Amino acid sequence: MKETKERILDSAENLFAESGYQATSLRAITQKAEVNLASVNYHFGSKEGLVDEVIRRRLVPLNKLRMQQLQNVFDHASSQKSNPNAEDILRAFIEPTITFLSSSNSLRHFTLLIGRSFAEPDDTVRKIFFSLMEPIFNTMMKGLKLALPNITEEVLFWRLHFSLGATSHTLRCIDNCPMTQLFNGKDPATDAESLIGLLLPFVTAGMEAPQ
Amino acid sequence: MKETKERILDSAENLFAESGYQATSLRAITQKAEVNLASVNYHFGSKEGLVDEVIRRRLVPLNKLRMQQLQNVFDHASSQKSNPNAEDILRAFIEPTITFLSSSNSLRHFTLLIGRSFAEPDDTVRKIFFSLMEPIFNTMMKGLKLALPNITEEVLFWRLHFSLGATSHTLRCIDNCPMTQLFNGKDPATDAESLIGLLLPFVTAGMEAPQ
DNA sequence: GTATGTATTAAACGAACGTTTGAATAACTG
DNA sequence: CAGTTATTCAAACGTTCGTTTAATACATAC
Numbered sequence: 001m002k003e004t005k006e007r008i009l010d011s012a013e014n015l016f017a018e019s020g021y022q023a024t025s026l027r028a029i030t031q032k033a034e035v036n037l038a039s040v041n042y043h044f045g046s047k048e049g050l051v052d053e054v055i056r057r058r059l060v061p062l063n064k065l066r067m068q069q070l071q072n073v074f075d076h077a078s079s080q081k082s083n084p085n086a087e088d089i090l091r092a093f094i095e096p097t098i099t100f101l102s103s104s105n106s107l108r109h110f111t112l113l114i115g116r117s118f119a120e121p122d123d124t125v126r127k128i129f130f131s132l133m134e135p136i137f138n139t140m141m142k143g144l145k146l147a148l149p150n151i152t153e154e155v156l157f158w159r160l161h162f163s164l165g166a167t168s169h170t171l172r173c174i175d176n177c178p179m180t181q182l183f184n185g186k187d188p189a190t191d192a193e194s195l196i197g198l199l200l201p202f203v204t205a206g207m208e209a210p211q
Numbered sequence: 212m213k214e215t216k217e218r219i220l221d222s223a224e225n226l227f228a229e230s231g232y233q234a235t236s237l238r239a240i241t242q243k244a245e246v247n248l249a250s251v252n253y254h255f256g257s258k259e260g261l262v263d264e265v266i267r268r269r270l271v272p273l274n275k276l277r278m279q280q281l282q283n284v285f286d287h288a289s290s291q292k293s294n295p296n297a298e299d300i301l302r303a304f305i306e307p308t309i310t311f312l313s314s315s316n317s318l319r320h321f322t323l324l325i326g327r328s329f330a331e332p333d334d335t336v337r338k339i340f341f342s343l344m345e346p347i348f349n350t351m352m353k354g355l356k357l358a359l360p361n362i363t364e365e366v367l368f369w370r371l372h373f374s375l376g377a378t379s380h381t382l383r384c385i386d387n388c389p390m391t392q393l394f395n396g397k398d399p400a401t402d403a404e405s406l407i408g409l410l411l412p413f414v415t416a417g418m419e420a421p422q
Numbered sequence: 423g424t425a426t427g428t429a430t431t432a433a434a435c436g437a438a439c440g441t442t443t444g445a446a447t448a449a450c451t452g
Numbered sequence: 453c454a455g456t457t458a459t460t461c462a463a464a465c466g467t468t469c470g471t472t473t474a475a476t477a478c479a480t481a482c
Contacts, residue, residue, distance in 0.1 A: 020332030025468075026471090036429095036431055038471085041472080043429095121230050130390075158409045162381065162414075164390070165380025166376040172330060179341075179348070198369045198373075201420045204420070205416040205419070209413060209416035211412075236439065248440095248441095249461070249462090250460070251440090252440080252442080253460080257440080258440065
């Protein structure tokens with residue numbers, strides 16, 4: 001039997017991913033986790049404290065991976081006295097996400113959750129999420145400016161914005177995509193390699209489009 | 212003094228766009244509209260009936276515009292005995308949205324709302340929204356297959372998916388973008404023409420990327 | 423064993439929610 | 453004008469929510 005705290009985190013991750021932060025009640029979370037209702041406030045202080053730790057538990061290590069991969073791109077470029085590549089910058093963001101996604105069922109839930117976090121109406125979730133993402137975005141912008149010096153910073157900013165939109169939308173829809181039901185009969189592949197192979201060329205081409 | 216029904220629809224559109232469907236209470240809506248709480252259930256039956264009409268009131272005419280513009284693209288192509296253009300297909304979707312957005316402050320709220328609808332956790336909103344969008348998506352797929360015959364249908368499907376993700380993300384973030392606060396000092400343009408000029412080249416390049 | 427701090431539990435709290443009710447008022451019809 | 457329908461209103465309904473409380477169980481240390 002897992003520890004209570006961990007059981008709550010797993011259950012909350014699962015349900016937040018499925019229905020969002022606001023619509024998921026602590027009663028549903030504790031019932032699924034088979035723990036007492038009051039244990040959430042005992043261990044996490046509040047619902048807000050819970051979602052904070054749900055996000056942090058996965059996003060901190062994931063962002064460490066992304067930052068390392070970004071640093072690798074910078075190092076490799078400077079070792080060759082050249083500029084980084086836009087595709088490599090974007091891959092450093094997307095690849096860890098998608099491999100994270102496919103590494104276990106539990107992380108699959110979290111991937112859904114961070115897809116949601118981009119669009120979460122609630123300030124609580126958005127603030128936690130973006131405070132953790134800010135260093136990544138800034139580093140990506142730094143790399144993109146080097147990779148595409150002919151494109152103004154403002155345009156690069158928007159294209160990064162579009163890329164994040166496409167990525168988060170994809171993550172959010174992985175398990176329950178209203179789109180896929182439209183093209184009936186078709187069941188597009190959603191495994192990790194396929195997704196990278198589809199998404200990365202798309203955002204790279206968009207990023208590198210002539211201005 | 213506007214009619215009660217219209218006052219409720221405007222207020223609901225405004226608040227749903229701001230905080231999402233679930234987090235917005237009927238009490239907040241009726242208070243802002245300066246009408247009695249019970250009038251929502253009287254005029255719309257339920258909260259679900261209200262959001263249904265909020266979405267329909269704007270999305271039906273907007274989708275009529277989009278469908279007309281798509282039809283123009285098809286007609287113009289067949290009159291020249293050629294295939295439609297990927298950029299024109301995408302523009303037929305994005306352009307009416309953005310001009311809708313900038314035509315009035317009230318429609319600006321709705322644009323935020325449809326940006327939200329793509330990612331709404333609640334089934335109610337998603338079902339209403341996607342049932343109205345389905346014909347548009349199908350027609351776009353038809354056009355994209357003609358425009359880019361060398362790209363498989365599955366890849367086109369995903370690229371359209373990515374494009375919708377980028378577009379909805381952009382709409383959702385127009386007024387309250389956590390990203391723009393990251394790049395401090397910078398205040399990227401958000402007027403209609405600029406947005407089309409930025410978004411359309413991005414998704415077109417992504418759509419046309421070699422497979 | 424007793425004491426001490428940690429963890430769990432059932433029960434209740436006040437607040438907010440969507441909805442319903444029944445009477446009062448307004449608007450329209452013959 | 454009276455008669456009828458449509459609309460508004462204050463109040464209350466039953467539920468669910470996040471949180472708190474106070475009692476209990478359990479561990480470890482002296």
